[in-house]
Amino acid sequence: MASERTFVAIKPDGVQRGLVGEILARFERKGFKLIALKQLTPSRELAEKHYGVHRDRPFFSGLVDFITSGPVVVMVWEGDGVIASARRLIGATKPLEAEPGTIRGDLAVNIGRNVIHGSDGPDTALFEIDLWFESAELNVWIPSDQRWRVE
Ligand code: IDP
Ligand code: MG
Numbered sequence: 001m002a003s004e005r006t007f008v009a010i011k012p013d014g015v016q017r018g019l020v021g022e023i024l025a026r027f028e029r030k031g032f033k034l035i036a037l038k039q040l041t042p043s044r045e046l047a048e049k050h051y052g053v054h055r056d057r058p059f060f061s062g063l064v065d066f067i068t069s070g071p072v073v074v075m076v077w078e079g080d081g082v083i084a085s086a087r088r089l090i091g092a093t094k095p096l097e098a099e100p101g102t103i104r105g106d107l108a109v110n111i112g113r114n115v116i117h118g119s120d121g122p123d124t125a126l127f128e129i130d131l132w133f134e135s136a137e138l139n140v141w142i143p144s145d146q147r148w149r150v151e
Contacts, residue, residue: 001080001081002080002081003078003079003080003082004078004079004080004081004082004083004122004125005035005076005077005078005082005125005129005138006076006077006082006083006086006118006119006125006129007074007075007076007117007118007119007124007125007128007129007132008027008074008075008076008077008086008090008116008117008118008119009072009073009074009075009116009117009118009132010023010072010073010074010115010116011066011067011072011113011114011115011116011117012066012067012069012070012071012072013066013108013113013114013115014073014107014115014116015039015070015071015072015073016070017107017115019107019115020073022107023103023107023115023116024037024075026089026103027075027077027086027089030085030089031079032077032078032079032082032085032086033077033078033079033141033143034075034076034077034078035076035077035078035138035139035140035141036074036075036076036133036137036138036139037073037074037075037076038073038074038075038133038137039071039072039073039074040071040072040074041068041070041071041072042067042068042072043068044064044068046131046132047063047064047067047068048064049131050067050128050131050132051063051064051067059112062112063112066112066113074132074133076129076133076138083118083119083120083121083122083125086118086119087118087120088102089102089103089118090102090103090104090116090118091103091104091105092104092105093111093114094111094114095107095108095109095110095111095114095115096109103115103116104116
């Protein structure tokens, strides 16, 4: 399994509800490597680019209003198979259908307030990392426990 990078964002509801630490801990405990992390309130232009694929959906303007309503915490995680694994940790888009044990399954009830975003594939991950981060913000580092890991 090849090492990958994915983009994850804790949405304004996750920040307002004090869930940042809880969510970061799940990715850390799983064993993925954090290579970038910051908090910002996104501009409308940034949010519209990020959700551009949904431009024609009825919920688009409400989604952009929400994402720009306050600070989000954005991050890049690295590891084997991290793109699909992060989506599994996050759970289904509709929180009421998300399995218990997933972030949305445990922490959310409303599709419009589903706490977290994760890239849905390799192309999206590249696009979103490039959209939200400068390359100098991505930290290349080797965890000190790396020698215990096996293929
Ligand atoms: P995802 O976040 O699981 O990838 P997408 O289908 O890409 O789900 O939708 C992006 C985001 O748009 C969702 O996380 C949710 O916040 C919002 N969204 C999707 N569908 C609806 C809807 O029917 N009503 C309101 N918001 C929606
Ligand atoms: Mg999506």
